[in-house]
Amino acid sequence: MPKLPAPPIPSALKGPPPRPGEDNGNAPGPAEHAGNAGISVVDWVDERTSLSGAARWLMFRKVPKGTNWYYTLGSATLFAFLSQAVTGVFLAMYYRPDASGGAYESIRYVTNDVFLGQFVRGMHKWGASVMVVLVFLHMGRTFFFGAYKYPRELNWVIGVVLLVLTLVMGFTGYLLPFDQRAYWATIVGVQINSTGPLIGPYLSDFLLGGSEFNATTLTRFYAIHMLIVPGLLAALIGAHLYLVTKLGTTAPPWTKVEKRSELREAEV
């Protein structure tokens, strides 16, 4: 990149010109050294992995004319998920899935005694609602912009699975504080599952880990909430993003197709 000319400095302020053989003022400074070191580290990794091509493919994409703020709802959902993941990991450092009182006590401890505990738990709790809302807004944008149409049907299907998994996260996470609201909401939710014909009773049995709410129900919900579903979510988000990158985004439905000028002339 061409350098801008240095601003003029009065000759009185300039020192004497360097003698031949001395430092002529163009030797690389520490910042330049640090920059070069960074570049050579990246080069070293890239030479062995060829990751820069993938990064360029992922990040420097063409977007259609008319792309607007509604197109950021997917990224917003992604960041809500990341926020849930990070706060969830830190909550797991304190949480005890112990149905005979330990679970409630550990949540009480996080909320009342841990430094910033109430804040981090609040982020996780309210962030869950935010994520569900964002998922639906993102889904609505995709629907109303017709972005689910060929060739993006598979991405819509993956998105619906992600929606269901997000709701599963909400359902299983609701039990973990193990207070009265959590307990009864779970009883009701599991019984609603059982009203599906034929498979319903077995689904409820699987969720409860038995015929009644018991000690393994909480640990079961805990494992689903923090191991099974987050893994599936992360994997499917990866697939979702791959397809977005591969197929590109759609133009808004109100965008007109621009005719090239020579074609327009030919029509006349």
Next chain:
Amino acid sequence: MSDKHAQYKSKYTLDRQIPGAFEGETITRRRFMTVTANAAGAVAAGAFVLPALGFAIGPIFKNITHRWETVGTVDQFPDNNYVPVILTLVPGLGEAGKTTVYMRKFNPAIDVDRYDRGTPYIAITTKCSHVGCPVRWIPAAERFVCPCHGGVYDLLGRVVSGPPVRPLDRFYTRVVGEYVQVGSRFSVNSELKRFSPRFSGEPLDGIGQYAYPSRPDARK
């Protein structure tokens, strides 16, 4: 995998002029290795997937131990009103494993249904048959009322109004000496016919008993 030697009719590799083939050999080595490697992978994956699945699904098929719990003495319960008792459904779970059960002495004037004959005490669950909220006995109205969605049941636990799909579940009772004991739960349909225990929200009239099967081990 496409077999280059498919144009030969014979299945014997020697006939198909595959180099190094043995007399009577019917499978190419490449194909044998593919099948073997895939089979080994399947066995290795099954070795951890099957036990894990069984571990997660196993509790469905676990036998329920039938326990009898003493809840009071024989003279503690009237025959025209319900008395709440605390019953431990799941041991070792503290308060979350307990439930309230409404108890009443058998009353030949009220309990005229043939399925109730021989029951010393009537024990009715507090778990609403809609989605499992706790119902409360209102003595003045002689009704069980659910706070969640307005289910109402009569003195015998039959649905009077609201969304519930079947009467309130009951428990087996027996008298040992001068003590009353409560056993396992069972479900009843609208004629108070007894069925093995079901979850809430599962109707037992008509096709319901077949559409909502009970736990395999809980069937009589």
